Amino acid sequence: MSIDRETAAKVAKLARIRVPEDALPALAEEFNTILGFIEQLNEVDVEGIEPMTSVTPMRLKRREDVVTDGNQQAKVLANAPDAREGFFAVPKVVE
Amino acid sequence: MADLNKFTIAEARDALRKGDVTAVELTEACLSQIEGAGALNAFVHHTPDLARDQARAADTRIKAGDAPAMCGIPLGIKDLFCTKGVPSQAASRILEGFKPEYESTVTQNLFEAGAVMLGKLNMDEFAMGSSNETSAYGNAVNPWRRGNDDTALTPGGSSGGSASAVAADLCLAATGTDTGGSIRQPAAFTGITGIKPTYGRCSRWGVVAFASSLDQAGPMTKSVRDAAIMLSAMCSHDPKDSTSVDFPVPDFEAALTGDIKGKVIGIPKEYRMEGMPAEIEQLWADGTAMLKDAGADIRDISLPHTKYALPAYYVIAPAEASSNLARYDGVRYGHRARLAQGDGITEMYEKTRAEGFGHEVQRRVMVGTYVLSAGFYDAYYNRARKVRALIKRDFEQAFEAGVDAILTPATPSAAFGLGEMKDADPVQMYLNDVFTVTVNLAGLPGISVPAGVDKQGLPLGLQLIGRPWEEGDLLNTAYALEEAAGFVAKPGKWW
Numbered sequence: 001m002s003i004d005r006e007t008a009a010k011v012a013k014l015a016r017i018r019v020p021e022d023a024l025p026a027l028a029e030e031f032n033t034i035l036g037f038i039e040q041l042n043e044v045d046v047e048g049i050e051p052m053t054s055v056t057p058m059r060l061k062r063r064e065d066v067v068t069d070g071n072q073q074a075k076v077l078a079n080a081p082d083a084r085e086g087f088f089a090v091p092k093v094v095e
Numbered sequence: 096m097a098d099l100n101k102f103t104i105a106e107a108r109d110a111l112r113k114g115d116v117t118a119v120e121l122t123e124a125c126l127s128q129i130e131g132a133g134a135l136n137a138f139v140h141h142t143p144d145l146a147r148d149q150a151r152a153a154d155t156r157i158k159a160g161d162a163p164a165m166c167g168i169p170l171g172i173k174d175l176f177c178t179k180g181v182p183s184q185a186a187s188r189i190l191e192g193f194k195p196e197y198e199s200t201v202t203q204n205l206f207e208a209g210a211v212m213l214g215k216l217n218m219d220e221f222a223m224g225s226s227n228e229t230s231a232y233g234n235a236v237n238p239w240r241r242g243n244d245d246t247a248l249t250p251g252g253s254s255g256g257s258a259s260a261v262a263a264d265l266c267l268a269a270t271g272t273d274t275g276g277s278i279r280q281p282a283a284f285t286g287i288t289g290i291k292p293t294y295g296r297c298s299r300w301g302v303v304a305f306a307s308s309l310d311q312a313g314p315m316t317k318s319v320r321d322a323a324i325m326l327s328a329m330c331s332h333d334p335k336d337s338t339s340v341d342f343p344v345p346d347f348e349a350a351l352t353g354d355i356k357g358k359v360i361g362i363p364k365e366y367r368m369e370g371m372p373a374e375i376e377q378l379w380a381d382g383t384a385m386l387k388d389a390g391a392d393i394r395d396i397s398l399p400h401t402k403y404a405l406p407a408y409y410v411i412a413p414a415e416a417s418s419n420l421a422r423y424d425g426v427r428y429g430h431r432a433r434l435a436q437g438d439g440i441t442e443m444y445e446k447t448r449a450e451g452f453g454h455e456v457q458r459r460v461m462v463g464t465y466v467l468s469a470g471f472y473d474a475y476y477n478r479a480r481k482v483r484a485l486i487k488r489d490f491e492q493a494f495e496a497g498v499d500a501i502l503t504p505a506t507p508s509a510a511f512g513l514g515e516m517k518d519a520d521p522v523q524m525y526l527n528d529v530f531t532v533t534v535n536l537a538g539l540p541g542i543s544v545p546a547g548v549d550k551q552g553l554p555l556g557l558q559l560i561g562r563p564w565e566e567g568d569l570l571n572t573a574y575a576l577e578e579a580a581g582f583v584a585k586p587g588k589w590w
Contacts (some may be wrong), residue, residue: 003465015417015464016424017457018445027461030521034462037522040406041478044485051480052487055294055308055538056563060337075196079428088426093440 118167166209189451199301217256227255251281276531283556417463
């Protein structure tokens with residue numbers, strides 16, 4: 001499996017990271033180095049092995065379904081790059 | 096009293112309780128050392144006022160006779176921990192200016208125990224790196240040098256600032272986090288002790304997430320005893336982290352008897368890597384002999400899937416990172432890129448993340464995006480998770496066969512020069528974690544103990560891997576190794 005320039009551009013788009021056109025070939029090459037390294041996993045016989053889902057086999061704890069938090073609008077917005085009138089502000093999303 | 100900053104936690108605790116020293120004096124001693132250690136670039140946010148307030152409060156508690164072990168102990172905190180009202184930016188530009196409105200559970204536990212925070216410590220960006228060279232703050236520098244050669248060396252990573260600060264006696268101890276070796280490798284590179292506990296021991300709440308199924312916090316200290324004391328204070332069950340276990344936290348220090356007679360120590364043949372420096376090989380053999388002399392039963396074992404740990408890690412960790420780091424979008428906190436006329440929300444995301452994330456972080460997020468994308472999920476991500484199950488099974492089988500702990504080198508080399516790996520491909524840098532990453536994949540506790548120096552005078556560490564939830568036993572084996580190795584070397588002060 002070899003990653004070309006187009007695939008690199010597609011991955012960058014999916015990851016929402018702007019990569020300049022002229023940086024794509026180098027990026028694709030780096031992906032190929034890393035994926036080449038990962039290819040080793042194909043040597044392993046994984047027949048009948050369940051993919052690991054939990055590091056420690058345990059049932060997640062449950063709690064009562066009640067509101068435990070809230071009324072912290074100012075704190076929630078305190079670190080926002082652009083907060084207005086109690087909301088996060090972003091560029092226009094809907095035309 | 097001279098050189099209070101050189102105290103271990105245990106020495107400081109005893110002196111505080113006897114009234115020989117105050118928390119304020121300890122704190123002032125560390126603050127003045129930090130001031131003179133700019134060249135190490137270990138502390139990146141300074142909190143002297145907070146430290147002095149905490150120290151005064153600790154002195155009041157100690158006088159009242161209400162003093163847990165960590166009371167009045169000045170610490171450095173890795174920048175990955177969210178600390179209320181104090182910059183916490185995971186060494187990333189994307190979190191520039193971020194001051195959390197809350198406290199991480201681990202730092203909360205330490206503060207409740209009376210610990211003092213001197214400031215925040217340098218690290219690789221989002222804990223992604225093995226040399227502290229991906230930090231937005233610039234490199235942290237190792238206080239150790241190769242003899243009289245003044246080449247600046249890496250303190251390792253990602254907890255490089257923590258390692259540098261503890262080794263240089265800028266603080267008594269520091270917090271670290273470990274996703275693939277980020278506590279143990281820097282500890283080995285700087286001649287200090289670092290333990291990653293069993294996955295689930297320390298709450299991950301308020302620790303900036305890198306790879307959630309691998310991340311664990313742990314202490315970085317000047318001795319095994321200190322690691323035991325501080326680990327007990329950091330651990331807790333936390334309802335805010337669903338993977339935090341509801342087990343009682345033992346008094347780990349009480350486990351340190353030094354008696355390891357009859358303990359079975361496994362020596363895994365797969366860790367004998369091709370091209371491993373003779374000095375590392377020798378250190379490992381010496382460590383094995385020390386444990387044998389202390390009465391342990393040495394057994395050759397096999398962990399057949401070791402070779403596949405790094406490739407599995409470089410699927411799983413980036414996959415989890417790509418998901419975790421999706422939250423940095425320029426909306427809720429941190430950096431937002433300046434937008435051009437007509438830019439919409441997608442441009443805002445893309446420009447913000449391109450400006451805010453460094454090169455290594457971008458690369459890992461994109462690799463993670465790729466291995467999770469439609470058509471590749473099974474081939475990469477699911478296969479890696481199956482291999483991970485096999486790696487865990489290797490350890491389980493060794494433990495079932497009676498092995499109590501496993502001894503390996505901590506790193507494949509001593510600290511290397513900053514910039515020396517600049518032209519290497521990314522995989523070369525990843526090889527730093529070859530001995531440590533298996534432990535994260537299996538969720539086990541692992542500790543790095545300084546055990547010797549190489550011919551250039553640089554420290555080398557050995558790693559002990561223990562059974563899950565048996566950190567006390569692991570620390571005791573490490574304590575016996577520490578006693579036998581008698582590592583006392585310190586870096587000469589040049590900074």
